[in-house]
Amino acid sequence: MATEPNIEAPREMPDAIPHATQHPMDRLERTIGGIMRVGVVLSAVVLASGLVLLALGRPLGTRVLNVGLVLLMLIPASRILVSLVDAILRRDRLLVLATAVVSGIIVWQVLAKIL
Amino acid sequence: MSLFTELATFAAGAFAGGLGTLLGLGGGVILMPFLNKVLGLSLDQASGISVITIIATSSAASASPARLKLANLRLGMLLEIFTTTGGVFGLWWFGQTSDATKEQIFAWVLALIALVVLSRLGKRNVILDPTIDVGLLGGRFEEAESGGEVAYRVRRPVVAFAASFFAGVVSNFGIGGGILKVPALNTWCGVPIRAAAATSALMLGATALIIAADRFSHGQIVPELAAAAVLGVLAGTQVGAWFQHRTKARTHKIALIVILVIVSAIYFSGVRR
Numbered sequence: 001m002a003t004e005p006n007i008e009a010p011r012e013m014p015d016a017i018p019h020a021t022q023h024p025m026d027r028l029e030r031t032i033g034g035i036m037r038v039g040v041v042l043s044a045v046v047l048a049s050g051l052v053l054l055a056l057g058r059p060l061g062t063r064v065l066n067v068g069l070v071l072l073m074l075i076p077a078s079r080i081l082v083s084l085v086d087a088i089l090r091r092d093r094l095l096v097l098a099t100a101v102v103s104g105i106i107v108w109q110v111l112a113k114i115l
Numbered sequence: 116m117s118l119f120t121e122l123a124t125f126a127a128g129a130f131a132g133g134l135g136t137l138l139g140l141g142g143g144v145i146l147m148p149f150l151n152k153v154l155g156l157s158l159d160q161a162s163g164i165s166v167i168t169i170i171a172t173s174s175a176a177s178a179s180p181a182r183l184k185l186a187n188l189r190l191g192m193l194l195e196i197f198t199t200t201g202g203v204f205g206l207w208w209f210g211q212t213s214d215a216t217k218e219q220i221f222a223w224v225l226a227l228i229a230l231v232v233l234s235r236l237g238k239r240n241v242i243l244d245p246t247i248d249v250g251l252l253g254g255r256f257e258e259a260e261s262g263g264e265v266a267y268r269v270r271r272p273v274v275a276f277a278a279s280f281f282a283g284v285v286s287n288f289g290i291g292g293g294i295l296k297v298p299a300l301n302t303w304c305g306v307p308i309r310a311a312a313a314t315s316a317l318m319l320g321a322t323a324l325i326i327a328a329d330r331f332s333h334g335q336i337v338p339e340l341a342a343a344a345v346l347g348v349l350a351g352t353q354v355g356a357w358f359q360h361r362t363k364a365r366t367h368k369i370a371l372i373v374i375l376v377i378v379s380a381i382y383f384s385g386v387r388r
Contacts, residue, residue: 025188029180032188032317036178040171044349047342051121054339065338069167072345073327075174076320083192094251098192102321105199109206109325113332 028086032079039075043068077106120154121343127153128168128347135348136176136355137362138297138312138371142348143169143290144225145374148381150289150340158214158288163330164341165289166323168348173291173319175352182356185313187254187306190269194279195318198292201283202322206329209287221288222382224295229375232298232368254310270305278303286322293319298371308367 046068053061080102087095127149128142135142143165150161177183209217249255255266269275278299282292293315300311330336 028188029183033178033180033183036174040175040178040349043171044346047345051339051342051346055118062338065342068345069327069331069336069338069341072167072170072174073324073331076170076324080195080321083188087192095189095192098196102192102195102199105203106321106325109203110328113328 024090024092028083031082031086035078035082036075039071039078043071043075046071073110077110080106121339124150124154124340124343125347125350128344129351129354130347131168132172132175132348132351133355133358134351134370134374135172135291135293136316136352137358138367138374142172142351143288144378146344146348147289148378150344152381152385154340156337156340157335158217159330159333160335160337162287162289163327163336164344166286166291166326166330167336167341168344169286169289169291169323170320170327171345171348172352173316173323175349176313176316176356179356182313182316185256185310186317187252187269187310187314188317190252190254190275190306191314191318193252194275194296194314195321197276197279198283198286198296198318198322199325201280201292202286202325203283204280205284205287206326208284217288218382218385221285221290222379224285224288225375225379225382228295228298229372229379231302232372232375234302236365236368254306256307256310265307267305267307267310271303274303275300283322286319286326289326291319292322312367 046064050061050063050065050068053064055061080099083095084099084103087099127146131142131145131149134145143162146165146168147161150156150164151158154161156164177186249266250268252269252272253267255264257264275296278295279292282295282299285295286292293312296315297308297311300306300314301308306314327336
């Protein structure tokens with residue numbers, strides 16, 4: 001399975017290198033921004049629906065509210081997971097270490113309590 | 116739960132979210148005294164709702180591409196090790212501390228931060244030559260007030276680590292921790308206040324998640340109030356983001372001091388009563 005990335009690299013260089021060295025975090029920035037936008041809109045819609053259901057006297061509303069709160073809590077969790085994957089792909093050792101430690105703490109603290 | 120309580124919580128959330136986004140506080144420092152002192156929720160219940168709104172503020176603030184550009188992702192992810200560790204330590208420590216003691220610590224913490232910000236009111240940390248090497252953790256961004264791209268290096272990383280740990284500990288008060296990180300990063304580590312605020316906002320979510328999950332699992336979160344507060348905060352965040360680029364850094368600092376002093380005074384007087 002020994003691949004030789006050096007043979008492919010020169011062809012890409014004129015375009016890829018300046019961009020990559022100037023803004024290595026651009027892709028992660030876009031992904032995180034996307035997670036934040038989708039997560040916030042989704043949980044806000046679910047929370048608002050829950051409040052409306054409760055105002056109409058439907059007991060289901062409380063369950064919907066809890067789903068909304070869990071969705072909200074999933075936003076930072078998925079941001080860290082995505083950052084970990086990105087750090088591994090970019091072989092950024094410092095950030096692999098940092099995001100792995102934080103992921104470990106969250107798994108230990110959050111999953112142990114919620115499950 | 117009365118409709119009036121929910122509407123009041125929504126309004127308080129909107130106010131907290133607006134100012135929180137503007138100052139990089141997460142808004143909890145305003146929402147906490149409201150839930151705790153006005154609505155009469157316990158410290159644990161109030162901080163539970165407050166940290167949930169912090170997840171919302173943090174996420175909404177970082178959803179804007181302009182604000183993500185200000186944030187220093189590398190620095191934020193590294194500091195998150197210390198904020199989350201501090202958060203877990205705080206959970207354990209506060210679990211065996213009385214509410215009266217917690218309130219007193221809260222008041223002292225806020226007063227001390229206000230003093231630190233006050234002592235550095237006139238200083239700017241931006242390096243105007245954007246061609247410098249910013250090092251492993253530094254960053255650069257566009258700023259209209261300085262007229263172009265600005266760059267900065269991160270000095271004294273150990274101070275940033277320590278401040279992040281303490282920020283994680285005090286997150287148990289439902290105040291996010293931006294309130295400690297932003298002044299520390301700005302005052303001692305040379306990070307411009309806007310970059311410090313954006314970086315702090317981004318990483319607030321992880322610690323808030325840990326504390327929210329703890330309160331959630333203990334049934335201390337009133338879902339209706341949490342939802343009203345979150346929706347209020349999200350509405351307020353939009354307004355805060357609009358004002359961000361239309362006010363000066365010095366104005367941010369003065370507003371920060373005023374809020375810190377008021378909330379600190381509320382908790383000091385509460386202890387005496």
